[in-house]
Amino acid sequence: MGPVDEHIEISVAISTYNRCGQLRDAIQSLLAQDAGDPYEILVVDNNSNDDTRAVVHSLIERGHSNLRYIFEERQGLSYGRNTAIANARAPLIAFTDDDVRVAPNWISTAIQAFRDHPDVDFIGGKVIPRWQQPPPDWLTEDHWAPLAVLNYGDYALYVDPGNPVCLVGANLLFRKSVFDRIGLFSPELQRVKDSVGSMEDHELIARLWRAGGRGLYVPEIVVYADVPAERMSKAYHRRWHAGHGCFYAIARIDPFDDAARGRLLDVPLHAYRQFGADAAGWIWNCLTRKTDQAFLREVRLRFLLGFLKTRFGNSRVPTP
Numbered sequence: 092m093g094p095v096d097e098h099i100e101i102s103v104a105i106s107t108y109n110r111c112g113q114l115r116d117a118i119q120s121l122l123a124q125d126a127g128d129p130y131e132i133l134v135v136d137n138n139s140n141d142d143t144r145a146v147v148h149s150l151i152e153r154g155h156s157n158l159r160y161i162f163e164e165r166q167g168l169s170y171g172r173n174t175a176i177a178n179a180r181a182p183l184i185a186f187t188d189d190d191v192r193v194a195p196n197w198i199s200t201a202i203q204a205f206r207d208h209p210d211v212d213f214i215g216g217k218v219i220p221r222w223q224q225p226p227p228d229w230l231t232e233d234h235w236a237p238l239a240v241l242n243y244g245d246y247a248l249y250v251d252p253g254n255p256v257c258l259v260g261a262n263l264l265f266r267k268s269v270f271d272r273i274g275l276f277s278p279e280l281q282r283v284k285d286s287v288g289s290m291e292d293h294e295l296i297a298r299l300w301r302a303g304g305r306g307l308y309v310p311e312i313v314v315y316a317d318v319p320a321e322r323m324s325k326a327y328h329r330r331w332h333a334g335h336g337c338f339y340a341i342a343r344i345d346p347f348d349d350a351a352r353g354r355l356l357d358v359p360l361h362a363y364r365q366f367g368a369d370a371a372g373w374i375w376n377c378l379t380r381k382t383d384q385a386f387l388r389e390v391r392l393r394f395l396l397g398f399l400k401t402r403f404g405n406s407r408v409p410t411p
Contacts, residue, residue, distance in 0.1 A: 100128035100202055101264075102179035106163070106171025107189040108137040108284060111146045113317065114189045118147070121187075122155055126198040131157045133178055137171040138164050169281035169291045172260075176270050185264040188239075190317040192221070193262075197312060201264050204309045212304040213265045213296070215250070215258030216312025217242050223319045229383055230323055234390075237287070237331035240316050243308050250296075250306035258306060260292045262314045273302050280338050287327075288334025288397075294342045325386065332390040336397025357402045366395045 103121055107114050114134070121132050132155075136143045147160040163174040176184060183205060187193055194200075204214050220226075220240045235241060239259045250256055273295070282289035296306065321327055339347070353360040369391045376385035 098129060099131050099181040100126075101130045101183040101185055101198060102133055102175070102181040102267075103130060103185045103187065103198070104133045104135065104172060104175030104179065105187055105189055106135045106137050106168055106175065107139065107143055108166075108171075109139045109141045109143070110189045111139070111142040114143060115146050115150070117187070117189050117191055117193075118150055118158065120192040120195075121198075122150070122158065123195060124193075124198045125195050126202070128199070128202055129157070130198055131159060131180060133159050133161055133175045135161045135163050135171040135175050137168070138162075138166055165278075167278055167281040167283045168260075168289065169276035169278045172291070173275040173278075176267070176275060179267060182267050183264060184267050186260050187263075187314060188261045188316070191218075191261050192315045194313040194315075197314065200309070200311050204307065204312065205264075205266070208307055210305070211249075211307040212269050212299060213250075213258070213263065213306040214309055214312065215263045215306065216309050216314070218259055218261045219313060219315050220318045221315045222323075223317065224323070226318070226323050229325075229386060231383075233387060234328060236335075237328050238316070238318050238322055240318070243310070245310045247310065248308045250308055251304075252300050255297075255300070256308065257293060258296065258308065261316050262312060263292060264312075269299060269304065273298050273304075280342055286334060287331040288336070288338055290335070290338040290342050290344075294344060297342075297344045328390055329393055332393040333397040336394040336399075337401045339394070340398045340401035358399060362395060362398065366392065366399070369395065 105117060118132065118134065124130070134147045144160065147158065151158050151160065161174060161178055163171050172186060183202065185198070185201060201214060218240045219242065220238060239261055241257070241259060243256060248254060250258060276291045277294055280290045280294050282291070348359060355363065369388045373385055373388035373392060376388055
């Protein structure tokens with residue numbers, strides 16, 4: 092890791108690929124922070140072929156000296172984030188995305204949360220959807236995972252093996268020392284270009300838990316994520332869950348993948364039981380015209396099919 096600059100409190104990292112239109116607004120929301128502590132913004136261009144470089148440099152030329160442009164040729168979100176970690180100069184590093192707008196107090200609230208909770212290694216908060224168009228009736232919070240949005244309510248809660256809820260990279264902050272302890276984001280599990288269902292966030296957090304780390308959900312740390320129309324289709328959700336199953340099979344994360352409960356063809360026995368239960372439930376929901384419940388069962392089946400196919404060796408992680 093690079094040296095820490097004691098004059099910078101937090102480094103904010105955005106890895107971006109071909110989203111120069113959205114990127115400008117994302118950066119401007121970071122430049123407009125009411126933070127009292129000095130911070131830097133690292134934009135990692137993950138081999139874009141649009142105007143990403145020009146957008147970032149145009150903002151730097153306006154006098155934003157805390158904004159830095161970094162190019163990473165290797166394709167993939169983990170490569171982009173790992174490059175940001177290597178170049179970050181602060182003891183805290185925050186991750187957000189190029190289609191996200193952070194709240195005006197995002198940085199100041201996060202820094203204070205780390206100061207108030209010296210026992211935690213990472214912090215996350217709400218990711219509120221900004222719908223591009225009104226969502227369909229079926230798109231309830233039960234289907235938020237493919238959208239990378241979340242809301243666990245208005246009370247802080249610890250995130251650890253006893254409460255293993257998911258925090259997502261659109262609003263995820265770490266002490267930089269974590270990466271010295273457990274390593275970096277896994278390229279094996281990364282999102283590349285427009286692939287879906289990746290698990291780089293989940294796997295790194297699970298690795299940190301195994302090393303004795305813990306996190307904190309802080310509801311006052313808020314970002315707003317764009318949800319384009321194409322992500323509100325059932326076709327997208329089907330594809331996401333199938334991809335997620337493939338990545339999950341590679342990640343081998345406990346407790347889902349606990350070998351102690353028995354295996355057949357490198358698949359935990361409980362996965363077969365779950366597949367049978369969901370298949371029966373899906374058929375029943377279809378027969379009784381309970382379409383919402385049927386779709387929930389269907390996407391769980393698609394996750395399990397992606398998992399099974401990957402373990403059986405008949406498919407690979409989906410690429411665009």
